[in-house]
Amino acid sequence: MSRLDLARTLSYNPILFTRSLKNCVIPCYTFLRSVVLSDFKVVNIWKRHSWIFGAILSKNVIPNIGLLRELGLPQSSITLLVTYHAEIVMRKPESFSELVGEVEQLGFDPQKSSFVHAMHALYGKKTTWRRNEEAYRRWGWSDNDILSAFRLCPLCMIKSEKKIMETMDFLVNKMGWKLGKLAKFPYVFLYSLEKRIIPRCSVVRVLLLKGLMKEDKLSLATIITTSEKYFLNMFVTRYLDRVPQLSNVYQGKAKYSLIL
Known part of the structure; x- marks a missing residue:
């Protein structure tokens, strides 16, 4: 020390x-x-x-x-x-046992680290949970959507309200992603909006609008979670001959709307 x-x-x-x-x-x-x-x-x-x-x-x-x-x-x-x-x-111990029991009832597997993440999220249920629950509802998520997202990614319920609202606004209003897709991939709320989500989704948006990719062939998980090397190879480098400014879009030097 x-x-x-x-x-x-x-x-x-x-x-x-x-x-x-x-x-x-x-x-x-x-x-x-x-x-x-x-x-x-x-x-x-x-x-x-x-x-x-x-x-x-x-x-x-x-x-x-x-x-x-x-x-x-x-x-x-x-x-x-x-x-x-x-x-x-x-x-x-009485309170701790109740918390553990609640996590078990929600179906979390004690053998997986998500059990601990669920404990962390539910520990602050009276404050952070309720605030975030209302934030998701404002974007049209149902109670089932929220519960399903929590089971997939407990940490989506401990992000700040500002983080949730800004991520939703960009993905839904600016990128056109459907709310259903976001509910099925709540891990997106764990990633940096400025450093990962905006650069990657902007590149993909260019490719979609130019007809170089089809939306039904894309997975939000693939776009967001893959390594930078893989993303650059699959979504930037291979299309530079047809969209030379794609690197600038990825680096934030050019807005995708200006090159369409």
Whole structure:
């Protein structure tokens, strides 16, 4: 742990100075190290959730992790939850058990990391969830669309309202994508609008309007999730002889509407 990290954390959470090193801090470190299996990850927990080092883990954390192990969550998922969402495992066992039960009822597989992502999304259900639910509804998504999208990609329910609205506006109003396609591929909301979605979709829009591609042959997943090398080869380089400005569209130096 760097001196800077140590100083920054203790200055924001000086109550740690009042905790016993022998009876609290060291046992907490030892337990967390056994759970996340890495000193590097323990340092991440220190920087993100330092208050856990002053807690009595036997009250909440240890029984909650025990429940996850009984359910069959793999070590990688438990490490993910504890490292990045320690506030969830700090919940009282009764409340934690209710959250886990809700995720199970929605059909998430404990063997997959999406189980942890669903826990994260539902943890803030009273605030972030409801706000985003209303945002999706304003774009015409039904309750079934929202639930289906959540099951496919739980993290789509924790993005900011601004992110959702701007992504929807670009894909639906400017690019002409149908809402049904977006509901079937909610992963799109995890990607940067400026760095990935706009450049790639603008290129594809040019190809569609010039008749060089057919929309029914395209998958939003293929456009958004493929590596940059693959995208350039499939959607830019191979068409440069017919659309020389395609590189400029991809780089944001030319708007697709100006070259049609």
